[in-house]
Amino acid sequence: MRKILLRLRVNGAHHEVAVRPSATVLDVVRDTLHLTGTKRGCDMGTCGCCTVLVDGRARLGCLTLAAEVEGCEVRTIESLREGEQLHPLQSAFAECGAAQCGFCTPGFLMTCSALLSRTPTPTPEQVKDAISGNLCRCTGYTKMYEAIDRAAAQMRTEPAREPELSSREAVSGGSR
Ligand code: FES
Numbered sequence: 001m002r003k004i005l006l007r008l009r010v011n012g013a014h015h016e017v018a019v020r021p022s023a024t025v026l027d028v029v030r031d032t033l034h035l036t037g038t039k040r041g042c043d044m045g046t047c048g049c050c051t052v053l054v055d056g057r058a059r060l061g062c063l064t065l066a067a068e069v070e071g072c073e074v075r076t077i078e079s080l081r082e083g084e085q086l087h088p089l090q091s092a093f094a095e096c097g098a099a100q101c102g103f104c105t106p107g108f109l110m111t112c113s114a115l116l117s118r119t120p121t122p123t124p125e126q127v128k129d130a131i132s133g134n135l136c137r138c139t140g141y142t143k144m145y146e147a148i149d150r151a152a153a154q155m156r157t158e159p160a161r162e163p164e165l166s167s168r169e170a171v172s173g174g175s176r
């Protein structure tokens with residue numbers, strides 16, 4: 001099968017990968033780079049489990065060709081925490097009980113991190129709109145709203161975060 005060579009920047013690290021022309025960002029981060037925190041749910045753009053950041057914007061990994069993101073900065077859930085310190089969203093989700101099975105959680109966290117980085121004080125409508133493409137089959141969404149509010153409040157009191165450059169897995173992104 002024909003393969004193409006791509007140069008990708010993921011979580012601050014450069015990678016050269018040989019992949020099928022039809023390979024998606026989700027295929028590459030999970031199957032080639034073994035960053036399995038990003039989850040494959042529906043694989044058709046409806047659940048949001050595969051959300052990653054591309055140049056700071058939330059994108060569905062299953063609908064984005066890897067070839068499209070050459071020259072972009074891709075960030076996965078593994079880059080969310082800073083060293084041993086969880087991102088405020090990760091802490092807030094844990095403290096508020098906003099995750100049950102956790103399968104959807106990496107996608108929610110990446111979507112919310114993109115929201116809070118450009119909208120530090122989102123209205124409830126903005127939060128609702130931002131996570132409208134992320135589905136959770138376990139929880140009601142009430143605890144997630146609480147967690148997002150809590151994280152936003154904490155982030156407003158902290159200096160701006162630099163993204164973590166390591167590829168170590170985040171707490172919520174460790175299981176397949
Ligand atoms: S796996 Fe991408 S939206 Fe469901």
Ligand code: FES
Binds near residue numbers: 105136138
């Ligand atoms: S916590 Fe299980 S799908 Fe969301």
